[in-house]
Amino acid sequence: MKRQSVQSPARRSSRASLARRYTGPVELDRLDRDIIAALVDDARATYAEIGHQVGLSASAVKRRVDRLLDSGAITGFSAIVSPQALGWTTEAYVELFCQGKTKPSDIALAVAKFPEVVGAATITGEADALLHIRATDVRHVERVIERIAAQSFVVRTKSSIVLSRLVDAPPGVVRNGSDTTS
Known part of the structure:
Protein backbone atom coordinates (compact mmCIF):
# COMPACT_ATOMS: atom_id res chain seq x y z
CA MET A 1 0.00 0.00 0.00
CA GLY A 72 -10.40 27.14 -4.44
CA ALA A 73 -7.09 28.20 -6.00
CA ILE A 74 -6.91 24.68 -7.46
CA THR A 75 -10.34 23.59 -8.67
CA GLY A 76 -9.53 20.09 -9.87
CA PHE A 77 -7.36 17.72 -11.83
CA SER A 78 -8.29 16.40 -15.24
CA ALA A 79 -7.00 14.74 -18.36
CA ILE A 80 -6.39 17.14 -21.22
CA VAL A 81 -7.30 15.35 -24.41
CA SER A 82 -6.15 16.60 -27.78
CA PRO A 83 -9.21 17.69 -29.77
CA GLN A 84 -7.47 16.31 -32.87
CA ALA A 85 -7.41 12.85 -31.28
CA LEU A 86 -11.20 13.06 -31.11
CA GLY A 87 -11.47 14.26 -34.71
CA TRP A 88 -12.29 17.88 -33.77
CA THR A 89 -9.64 19.45 -36.01
CA THR A 90 -11.38 22.73 -36.87
CA GLU A 91 -12.03 25.58 -34.50
CA ALA A 92 -13.74 28.93 -34.80
CA TYR A 93 -14.63 31.97 -32.75
CA VAL A 94 -18.17 33.24 -33.22
CA GLU A 95 -19.41 36.65 -32.13
CA LEU A 96 -23.08 36.69 -31.10
CA PHE A 97 -25.19 39.79 -31.56
CA CYS A 98 -28.36 39.48 -29.49
CA GLN A 99 -31.77 41.15 -29.30
CA GLY A 100 -32.44 43.90 -26.80
CA LYS A 101 -31.45 43.06 -23.27
CA THR A 102 -30.73 39.36 -23.60
CA LYS A 103 -29.36 38.18 -20.26
CA PRO A 104 -25.96 36.46 -20.19
CA SER A 105 -27.58 33.58 -18.29
CA ASP A 106 -29.99 33.03 -21.20
CA ILE A 107 -27.09 32.96 -23.65
CA ALA A 108 -25.20 30.53 -21.39
CA LEU A 109 -28.18 28.17 -21.10
CA ALA A 110 -28.73 28.15 -24.86
CA VAL A 111 -25.13 27.64 -25.99
CA ALA A 112 -24.32 25.07 -23.28
CA LYS A 113 -26.56 22.64 -25.19
CA PHE A 114 -24.08 22.53 -28.07
CA PRO A 115 -21.21 20.08 -27.45
CA GLU A 116 -19.17 21.95 -30.06
CA VAL A 117 -19.17 25.11 -27.92
CA VAL A 118 -16.10 24.68 -25.72
CA GLY A 119 -16.05 28.22 -24.37
CA ALA A 120 -18.37 31.21 -24.13
CA ALA A 121 -17.97 34.67 -22.65
CA THR A 122 -19.68 38.04 -22.59
CA ILE A 123 -17.44 40.68 -24.14
CA THR A 124 -17.04 44.41 -24.63
CA GLY A 125 -17.61 45.98 -28.02
CA GLU A 126 -20.47 45.56 -30.46
CA ALA A 127 -21.03 41.83 -29.97
CA ASP A 128 -22.75 40.54 -26.84
CA ALA A 129 -20.87 37.25 -26.54
CA LEU A 130 -17.97 35.32 -28.02
CA LEU A 131 -18.15 31.55 -28.52
CA HIS A 132 -15.23 29.17 -29.04
CA ILE A 133 -16.28 26.26 -31.23
CA ARG A 134 -14.49 23.01 -32.07
CA ALA A 135 -15.74 20.82 -34.89
CA THR A 136 -14.70 18.10 -37.30
CA ASP A 137 -14.47 20.37 -40.35
CA VAL A 138 -15.64 23.70 -41.78
CA ARG A 139 -19.00 22.26 -42.83
CA HIS A 140 -19.57 21.09 -39.26
CA VAL A 141 -18.73 24.62 -38.00
CA GLU A 142 -21.24 26.02 -40.50
CA ARG A 143 -24.00 23.69 -39.25
CA VAL A 144 -23.29 24.62 -35.64
CA ILE A 145 -23.42 28.34 -36.45
CA GLU A 146 -26.73 27.81 -38.28
CA ARG A 147 -28.18 26.08 -35.19
CA ILE A 148 -26.89 28.81 -32.89
CA ALA A 149 -28.19 31.57 -35.18
CA ALA A 150 -31.63 29.94 -35.01
CA GLN A 151 -31.86 30.74 -31.28
CA SER A 152 -34.67 33.24 -30.71
CA PHE A 153 -32.43 35.92 -29.16
CA VAL A 154 -29.70 35.87 -31.84
CA VAL A 155 -29.85 38.73 -34.36
CA ARG A 156 -26.68 37.81 -36.25
CA THR A 157 -23.31 36.12 -35.93
CA LYS A 158 -19.80 36.89 -37.14
CA SER A 159 -17.33 34.03 -37.30
CA SER A 160 -13.60 33.55 -37.71
CA ILE A 161 -11.95 30.20 -38.43
CA VAL A 162 -8.67 29.54 -36.60
CA LEU A 163 -5.82 28.84 -39.02
CA SER A 164 -3.16 28.04 -36.40
CA ARG A 165 -2.63 28.46 -32.67
CA LEU A 166 0.24 30.78 -31.84
CA VAL A 167 0.13 30.58 -28.03
CA ASP A 168 -1.86 28.03 -26.07
CA ALA A 169 -0.88 27.92 -22.40
CA PRO A 170 -2.55 28.08 -19.01
CA PRO A 171 -2.51 31.49 -17.27
CA GLY A 172 0.50 32.42 -15.19
CA VAL A 173 2.94 30.08 -16.93
CA VAL A 174 6.25 31.82 -17.60
CA ARG A 175 7.12 31.68 -21.31
CA ASN A 176 10.23 32.88 -23.15
CA GLY A 177 11.86 34.08 -19.94
CA SER A 178 9.16 36.67 -19.23
CA ASP A 179 7.83 36.93 -15.70
CA THR A 180 4.07 37.49 -15.53
CA THR A 181 4.09 38.35 -11.83
CA SER A 182 5.97 41.67 -12.01
Missing part, protein backbone atom coordinates in the same frame (compact mmCIF):
# COMPACT_ATOMS: atom_id res chain seq x y z
CA LYS A 2 1.34 3.44 -0.93
CA ARG A 3 1.83 6.07 1.73
CA GLN A 4 -0.33 9.15 1.30
CA SER A 5 2.64 11.44 0.82
CA VAL A 6 3.80 9.43 -2.19
CA GLN A 7 0.51 9.44 -4.07
CA SER A 8 -0.17 12.09 -6.65
CA PRO A 9 -2.68 14.85 -5.90
CA ALA A 10 -4.71 13.85 -8.96
CA ARG A 11 -5.12 10.28 -7.70
CA ARG A 12 -6.04 11.31 -4.15
CA SER A 13 -8.65 13.95 -4.95
CA SER A 14 -12.21 13.05 -4.15
CA ARG A 15 -15.23 14.48 -5.92
CA ALA A 16 -16.22 16.20 -2.70
CA SER A 17 -12.91 18.05 -2.48
CA LEU A 18 -13.10 19.11 -6.14
CA ALA A 19 -16.62 20.51 -5.70
CA ARG A 20 -15.25 23.48 -3.75
CA ARG A 21 -15.93 26.89 -5.19
CA TYR A 22 -13.52 29.75 -5.71
CA THR A 23 -14.05 32.20 -2.86
CA GLY A 24 -12.01 35.15 -4.06
CA PRO A 25 -8.38 36.13 -4.40
CA VAL A 26 -5.98 33.76 -2.68
CA GLU A 27 -2.54 34.85 -1.47
CA LEU A 28 -0.03 32.67 -3.31
CA ASP A 29 3.62 32.75 -2.39
CA ARG A 30 6.47 31.62 -4.66
CA LEU A 31 6.27 28.01 -3.37
CA ASP A 32 2.52 27.86 -4.06
CA ARG A 33 3.14 29.14 -7.59
CA ASP A 34 5.94 26.60 -8.10
CA ILE A 35 3.70 23.77 -6.87
CA ILE A 36 0.90 24.89 -9.18
CA ALA A 37 3.36 25.08 -12.09
CA ALA A 38 4.53 21.53 -11.32
CA LEU A 39 0.92 20.31 -11.23
CA VAL A 40 0.10 22.08 -14.50
CA ASP A 41 3.11 20.34 -16.03
CA ASP A 42 2.16 16.91 -14.61
CA ALA A 43 -0.89 16.55 -12.35
CA ARG A 44 0.05 12.91 -11.78
CA ALA A 45 3.42 13.75 -10.20
CA THR A 46 3.71 12.50 -6.63
CA TYR A 47 4.01 14.84 -3.67
CA ALA A 48 7.59 13.58 -3.29
CA GLU A 49 8.42 14.42 -6.93
CA ILE A 50 6.91 17.89 -6.60
CA GLY A 51 8.71 18.36 -3.28
CA HIS A 52 12.02 17.51 -4.94
CA GLN A 53 11.34 20.15 -7.63
CA VAL A 54 10.37 22.92 -5.21
CA GLY A 55 12.59 22.08 -2.23
CA LEU A 56 9.94 20.85 0.22
CA SER A 57 9.11 17.54 1.86
CA ALA A 58 6.29 15.45 0.42
CA SER A 59 4.14 16.13 3.48
CA ALA A 60 4.69 19.91 3.17
CA VAL A 61 3.64 19.75 -0.50
CA LYS A 62 0.55 17.74 0.45
CA ARG A 63 -0.45 20.32 3.08
CA ARG A 64 -0.02 23.13 0.57
CA VAL A 65 -1.98 21.30 -2.16
CA ASP A 66 -4.77 20.58 0.34
CA ARG A 67 -4.83 24.28 1.29
CA LEU A 68 -4.88 25.29 -2.39
CA LEU A 69 -7.82 22.93 -2.96
CA ASP A 70 -9.66 24.17 0.15
CA SER A 71 -9.21 27.81 -0.90
Whole structure:
Protein backbone atom coordinates (compact mmCIF):
# COMPACT_ATOMS: atom_id res chain seq x y z
CA MET A 1 0.00 0.00 0.00
CA LYS A 2 1.34 3.44 -0.93
CA ARG A 3 1.83 6.07 1.73
CA GLN A 4 -0.33 9.15 1.30
CA SER A 5 2.64 11.44 0.82
CA VAL A 6 3.80 9.43 -2.19
CA GLN A 7 0.51 9.44 -4.07
CA SER A 8 -0.17 12.09 -6.65
CA PRO A 9 -2.68 14.85 -5.90
CA ALA A 10 -4.71 13.85 -8.96
CA ARG A 11 -5.12 10.28 -7.70
CA ARG A 12 -6.04 11.31 -4.15
CA SER A 13 -8.65 13.95 -4.95
CA SER A 14 -12.21 13.05 -4.15
CA ARG A 15 -15.23 14.48 -5.92
CA ALA A 16 -16.22 16.20 -2.70
CA SER A 17 -12.91 18.05 -2.48
CA LEU A 18 -13.10 19.11 -6.14
CA ALA A 19 -16.62 20.51 -5.70
CA ARG A 20 -15.25 23.48 -3.75
CA ARG A 21 -15.93 26.89 -5.19
CA TYR A 22 -13.52 29.75 -5.71
CA THR A 23 -14.05 32.20 -2.86
CA GLY A 24 -12.01 35.15 -4.06
CA PRO A 25 -8.38 36.13 -4.40
CA VAL A 26 -5.98 33.76 -2.68
CA GLU A 27 -2.54 34.85 -1.47
CA LEU A 28 -0.03 32.67 -3.31
CA ASP A 29 3.62 32.75 -2.39
CA ARG A 30 6.47 31.62 -4.66
CA LEU A 31 6.27 28.01 -3.37
CA ASP A 32 2.52 27.86 -4.06
CA ARG A 33 3.14 29.14 -7.59
CA ASP A 34 5.94 26.60 -8.10
CA ILE A 35 3.70 23.77 -6.87
CA ILE A 36 0.90 24.89 -9.18
CA ALA A 37 3.36 25.08 -12.09
CA ALA A 38 4.53 21.53 -11.32
CA LEU A 39 0.92 20.31 -11.23
CA VAL A 40 0.10 22.08 -14.50
CA ASP A 41 3.11 20.34 -16.03
CA ASP A 42 2.16 16.91 -14.61
CA ALA A 43 -0.89 16.55 -12.35
CA ARG A 44 0.05 12.91 -11.78
CA ALA A 45 3.42 13.75 -10.20
CA THR A 46 3.71 12.50 -6.63
CA TYR A 47 4.01 14.84 -3.67
CA ALA A 48 7.59 13.58 -3.29
CA GLU A 49 8.42 14.42 -6.93
CA ILE A 50 6.91 17.89 -6.60
CA GLY A 51 8.71 18.36 -3.28
CA HIS A 52 12.02 17.51 -4.94
CA GLN A 53 11.34 20.15 -7.63
CA VAL A 54 10.37 22.92 -5.21
CA GLY A 55 12.59 22.08 -2.23
CA LEU A 56 9.94 20.85 0.22
CA SER A 57 9.11 17.54 1.86
CA ALA A 58 6.29 15.45 0.42
CA SER A 59 4.14 16.13 3.48
CA ALA A 60 4.69 19.91 3.17
CA VAL A 61 3.64 19.75 -0.50
CA LYS A 62 0.55 17.74 0.45
CA ARG A 63 -0.45 20.32 3.08
CA ARG A 64 -0.02 23.13 0.57
CA VAL A 65 -1.98 21.30 -2.16
CA ASP A 66 -4.77 20.58 0.34
CA ARG A 67 -4.83 24.28 1.29
CA LEU A 68 -4.88 25.29 -2.39
CA LEU A 69 -7.82 22.93 -2.96
CA ASP A 70 -9.66 24.17 0.15
CA SER A 71 -9.21 27.81 -0.90
CA GLY A 72 -10.40 27.14 -4.44
CA ALA A 73 -7.09 28.20 -6.00
CA ILE A 74 -6.91 24.68 -7.46
CA THR A 75 -10.34 23.59 -8.67
CA GLY A 76 -9.53 20.09 -9.87
CA PHE A 77 -7.36 17.72 -11.83
CA SER A 78 -8.29 16.40 -15.24
CA ALA A 79 -7.00 14.74 -18.36
CA ILE A 80 -6.39 17.14 -21.22
CA VAL A 81 -7.30 15.35 -24.41
CA SER A 82 -6.15 16.60 -27.78
CA PRO A 83 -9.21 17.69 -29.77
CA GLN A 84 -7.47 16.31 -32.87
CA ALA A 85 -7.41 12.85 -31.28
CA LEU A 86 -11.20 13.06 -31.11
CA GLY A 87 -11.47 14.26 -34.71
CA TRP A 88 -12.29 17.88 -33.77
CA THR A 89 -9.64 19.45 -36.01
CA THR A 90 -11.38 22.73 -36.87
CA GLU A 91 -12.03 25.58 -34.50
CA ALA A 92 -13.74 28.93 -34.80
CA TYR A 93 -14.63 31.97 -32.75
CA VAL A 94 -18.17 33.24 -33.22
CA GLU A 95 -19.41 36.65 -32.13
CA LEU A 96 -23.08 36.69 -31.10
CA PHE A 97 -25.19 39.79 -31.56
CA CYS A 98 -28.36 39.48 -29.49
CA GLN A 99 -31.77 41.15 -29.30
CA GLY A 100 -32.44 43.90 -26.80
CA LYS A 101 -31.45 43.06 -23.27
CA THR A 102 -30.73 39.36 -23.60
CA LYS A 103 -29.36 38.18 -20.26
CA PRO A 104 -25.96 36.46 -20.19
CA SER A 105 -27.58 33.58 -18.29
CA ASP A 106 -29.99 33.03 -21.20
CA ILE A 107 -27.09 32.96 -23.65
CA ALA A 108 -25.20 30.53 -21.39
CA LEU A 109 -28.18 28.17 -21.10
CA ALA A 110 -28.73 28.15 -24.86
CA VAL A 111 -25.13 27.64 -25.99
CA ALA A 112 -24.32 25.07 -23.28
CA LYS A 113 -26.56 22.64 -25.19
CA PHE A 114 -24.08 22.53 -28.07
CA PRO A 115 -21.21 20.08 -27.45
CA GLU A 116 -19.17 21.95 -30.06
CA VAL A 117 -19.17 25.11 -27.92
CA VAL A 118 -16.10 24.68 -25.72
CA GLY A 119 -16.05 28.22 -24.37
CA ALA A 120 -18.37 31.21 -24.13
CA ALA A 121 -17.97 34.67 -22.65
CA THR A 122 -19.68 38.04 -22.59
CA ILE A 123 -17.44 40.68 -24.14
CA THR A 124 -17.04 44.41 -24.63
CA GLY A 125 -17.61 45.98 -28.02
CA GLU A 126 -20.47 45.56 -30.46
CA ALA A 127 -21.03 41.83 -29.97
CA ASP A 128 -22.75 40.54 -26.84
CA ALA A 129 -20.87 37.25 -26.54
CA LEU A 130 -17.97 35.32 -28.02
CA LEU A 131 -18.15 31.55 -28.52
CA HIS A 132 -15.23 29.17 -29.04
CA ILE A 133 -16.28 26.26 -31.23
CA ARG A 134 -14.49 23.01 -32.07
CA ALA A 135 -15.74 20.82 -34.89
CA THR A 136 -14.70 18.10 -37.30
CA ASP A 137 -14.47 20.37 -40.35
CA VAL A 138 -15.64 23.70 -41.78
CA ARG A 139 -19.00 22.26 -42.83
CA HIS A 140 -19.57 21.09 -39.26
CA VAL A 141 -18.73 24.62 -38.00
CA GLU A 142 -21.24 26.02 -40.50
CA ARG A 143 -24.00 23.69 -39.25
CA VAL A 144 -23.29 24.62 -35.64
CA ILE A 145 -23.42 28.34 -36.45
CA GLU A 146 -26.73 27.81 -38.28
CA ARG A 147 -28.18 26.08 -35.19
CA ILE A 148 -26.89 28.81 -32.89
CA ALA A 149 -28.19 31.57 -35.18
CA ALA A 150 -31.63 29.94 -35.01
CA GLN A 151 -31.86 30.74 -31.28
CA SER A 152 -34.67 33.24 -30.71
CA PHE A 153 -32.43 35.92 -29.16
CA VAL A 154 -29.70 35.87 -31.84
CA VAL A 155 -29.85 38.73 -34.36
CA ARG A 156 -26.68 37.81 -36.25
CA THR A 157 -23.31 36.12 -35.93
CA LYS A 158 -19.80 36.89 -37.14
CA SER A 159 -17.33 34.03 -37.30
CA SER A 160 -13.60 33.55 -37.71
CA ILE A 161 -11.95 30.20 -38.43
CA VAL A 162 -8.67 29.54 -36.60
CA LEU A 163 -5.82 28.84 -39.02
CA SER A 164 -3.16 28.04 -36.40
CA ARG A 165 -2.63 28.46 -32.67
CA LEU A 166 0.24 30.78 -31.84
CA VAL A 167 0.13 30.58 -28.03
CA ASP A 168 -1.86 28.03 -26.07
CA ALA A 169 -0.88 27.92 -22.40
CA PRO A 170 -2.55 28.08 -19.01
CA PRO A 171 -2.51 31.49 -17.27
CA GLY A 172 0.50 32.42 -15.19
CA VAL A 173 2.94 30.08 -16.93
CA VAL A 174 6.25 31.82 -17.60
CA ARG A 175 7.12 31.68 -21.31
CA ASN A 176 10.23 32.88 -23.15
CA GLY A 177 11.86 34.08 -19.94
CA SER A 178 9.16 36.67 -19.23
CA ASP A 179 7.83 36.93 -15.70
CA THR A 180 4.07 37.49 -15.53
CA THR A 181 4.09 38.35 -11.83
CA SER A 182 5.97 41.67 -12.01
